[in-house]
Amino acid sequence: MDADGTTPPEVADKLGKYAVGARIVLGGARADTGQTPKTTVWTKNKARLYRYEPEQPKEHAVPILMVYALINKPYILDLMPGNSLIEHLLAEGFDVYLLDWGVPGDEDEGMAFEDYVLDYILPATKRVLWTSGAEGYTLFGYCMGGTMAAIYASLFPGEPLRNLVLLTTPTDFGPEGTGLLGTWTREEYLDPDLLADAFGNIPHEIVDAGMQMLRPVHNYVGTHASMWERIVEEKPMETWLAMNKWVNDGTPFPGAAFRQWIRDFYQQNKLARGELKLRGRKVDLANITCPVLNIAGEKDHICTLPQARATTDLVSSEDKEFLVLDAGHVGLMTGRGARQSLWPKVSGWLAERSA
Structure with missing residues (x-):
């Protein structure tokens, strides 16, 4: 503090930046996320099916249904x-829908993969x-x-399923490729029944x-180091804030589905x-014969390349492509290169198959 009782500008600046970081940490x-305008066209239990409002007239006849984890x-x-x-995708003239599972409650602990699919x-x-008036759809x-989505496509192949797009999607859980x-998740280390019996739904x-913990230094140290670097050097924070919010905005894993995911997929x-x-x-x-675009990240430590690559060999489609991008599990979707690599690849591939 100066002799006149005022705080020097450079000190006030440092204190202000520290306050910003402290508020984020604590x-x-x-x-503001998920801002694209949308309407709800169907509901069931906690799930909502959204249709996004187009930015321009629809150019492609085949709508896209997106399914997340x-x-x-x-x-x-x-x-x-x-x-x-x-x-x-909206800007490219597609009709886009998203199936949002919502947040499961205690009463949903018995929900298994057969229920969701x-x-x-x-x-x-x-x-x-019905909503789009289309004769076929793309499943993403x-x-x-x-x-x-792959499980669904195998059970309901052929029309009206026109295309299948899989992004960082594991289908082979063999021990040599799961990292x-x-x-x-090996049987000698993890008993999913113990966790599900104790918690019902597995807390997020x-x-x-x-x-x-798959990448502890990066996730626990690197994330906050990146935050402080952006604050101190006054770099844009919007994307970092949105990503950090999403990473920490998890939902419980329904107990029955968790049991299956560990035992039927990872262990068996x-x-x-x-x-x-x-x-x-x-x-x-x-059973899958429709065109398949299978995309993986070379740096993905959650869905490894062998886990994703297997799909291309397992499906019977003649029109199939396995694309590997230089990105990780999430960076592939929202990283700096997504606009130049992933997004145009998906929209271009679909445009040729959505007449």
């Missing part, structure tokens, strides 16, 4: 204006067709949502901690082996 990041929230697909795959995705596809799945996550804090690899059944119906990815 109170969490705040950002059961954990975290789907606004990663519509993070913020200027950083939104959904916004991009057969009782939610199936009627959602019918509502998309991201992460676990892609796994569910550290596969090691942690437990799931988040597991995901962050039933999907790739053709042994997975939903209500007695065998799931065989070889």
Whole structure:
């Protein structure tokens, strides 16, 4: 403090920047996310099916139904204006829908994959067709949502399913390709029944901690180092705030689905082996014959390349492409290169197959 009792400008500036960072660390990041205008066209339990309002007249006859994972929230697909795959697809003349699972309550702990695939995705596809007036649709799945989309496509192949887009989607959970996550979920280390019996739905804090521990230095140290760097050097904070909010905005993992995800997928690899059944119906990815765009991130530590690459070999489609981008699991969608790589690739590939 100066002799006259005032704080020097440079000190006030440093204190102000410190206050900004402290508020984020203590109170969490705040950002306006998922801002693209939309309307709800169908509901069931906690789930909502949204139709996004087009920015221009529809140019493509085939609508897109997006399906995200059961954990975290789907606004990663519509993070913020200027950083939104959904916004991009609308600008390219597509009719876009999103199935939002919502936040499960204690009464939903018995929800399993057969419930989500057969009782939610199936009627959602019918509502998309009814609302759009289209004769076919594209199914777009991201992460676990892609796994569910692939399962659905195998059970309901052919028309009206026109295209299948899978983004960082694991289908082969063999131990040689699942990395550290596969090691942690081995039967001798993890009993999913114990967790599900104890909690019902698995709290998102437990799931988040597991995901962050896959890269602890980056997630626990690097994230905040990046925050302070941006604050001190007065770099733009909007995208960082939106991403940090999303990362920490998880949802509980429904207990029954968690049991299946660990035991049937990670521990027993039933999907790739053709042994997975939903209500007695065998799931065989070889049933899929529609065009498939399968995209993976070379730096993805959650869905590794072997886990995603297997889909291309398992499906029977003649028109199929496996694309590897130089990005991680989330950076592939919202990182600096997404506008130049992922978004135009998806819209261009679909434009050729959505007449």
